[in-house]
């Protein structure tokens with residue numbers, strides 16, 4: 001049976017290495033899996049990602065940013081996610097709608113109700129079976145992300161933006177404990193992976 005798993009968190013919490021770890025666990029337990037990301041995952045989505053993350057000459061309005069995230073998502077669901085789930089595959093996605101609640105809702109302070117309406121419009125009843133939020137203090141994440149590359153348009157926001165993003169993520173985990181969990185990412189990688197494995201096992205995913 002297919003499952004839809006998403007990975008979330010602020011910058012620098014180790015999404016990429018943990019995504020690879022989850023993929024390996026799924027494959028080792030005989031689960032066919034595709035790995036994808038948002039914004040992105042399709043030709044249109046990757047083009048929108050470029051537009052969203054590059055430093056724009058003109059400020060992108062918050063509503064346009066929100067709608068572009070959902071436009072990329074609509075394409076991704078139609079072309080990649082729903083077909084893979086229908087074919088019995090596991091889908092492991094680096095960010096999904098919880099990122100919109102966290103970044104556009106928390107960070108940009110857009111209405112959560114407005115986001116919920118778009119979620120319903122674009123996804124119907126489809127929600128991830130499990131969302132793992134990698135959680136770490138903002139200064140820890142930003143320090144790690146800053147060592148990696150120059151900040152993109154969203155990464156250049158200030159600490160208070162990322163504090164709001166982090167707290168919106170934690171609120172989501174409290175609101176939907178049946179499908180969203182947090183993992184303390186401010187620990188050595190082996191311990192983070194141990195927590196992830198426990199979550200996957202306790203929810204019958206591996």
Ligand code: TMP
Nearest residue numbers: 038039069095096099100103104154155
């Ligand atoms: P990342 O996948 O490399 O972390 O970069 C994606 C960026 O896009 C990240 O800063 C979070 C942001 N983002 C949103 O603001 N809203 C969304 O809905 C998604 C999927 C990503």
